[in-house]
Amino acid sequence: MNKKNTIFAALIAATFGFSSAAYAHGDVVPQSVNTGELHALGAEWLDENPYRAPNEQNELAIEIGSSAYNQNCARCHGLEAMSGGIAPDLRLLEVGLDGDDWYKERVINGAVRNGAVYMPRMADYLSQEALWAIRTYIESRPVPE
Template sequence: MFRTITSSFLLAIFAGAVYAHGNVVPSAVDVEGLPPLEEWGEENPYRDAEGETREKIIETGQRGYGQNCVNCHGLEAVSGGIAPDLRMLEPGFDDQYFITMVREGGKGMPSFEEMMEPESVWAIKTWLETKYEDAMAEKYGN
């Protein structure tokens, strides 16, 4: 009897870990109004955008994050510990790794390449970079 209860308990724990990333179904993001990109590239082409264009990129990135990333990476990119805390992605740090993980998936993350366009992925990265700035200001009081 004890063995059955223990086995059931362990199975429940491991089943929870397997489904911890939630039910993620990649969805397209409306990129109307963003500067068009002809290829994926290896670094964020939107990082230095300014004015209304930057505002549109960040708005699109926030919306795209909410549609595709929030279930695993948390509200406002604050992870609950299962997936990486994306606020800690320093602007410019390994853009190629970021884009490869989003496109191809891996380490428990699904591939988003078939559903999302380069514009939406780089817009999400641009929005995440604003979260880094906020996190550093909060941490260091700047």
């Protein structure tokens, strides 16, 4: 194989190796979230985000949600809630009850298509407080134009 073909083969291998790593989630264990300073919400899921402004804990929920999002959601939904295209851009979710309903359904049930898990059931790993804090953080991020 000549030098030109060797370089081309190396580029192809690197490209395919990188792309498979970018799309493969593997066995990722969700990271715990300390929500001790947030008001406890109980076992029954609320229908609407309880930390949305003007709630007095809105800023605290954004802070906790930022850390929780970037540890648990960013690998698919993008750093700082800016999607890179692998998964939906969560900043585009409706604000309010309709968006909360979709969000709640996804974090409780996950997303499975044709038997493939696209998103795990995050409520199996993170508390209601942590997941609503993540939603609060996402809502605080600027919506793309």
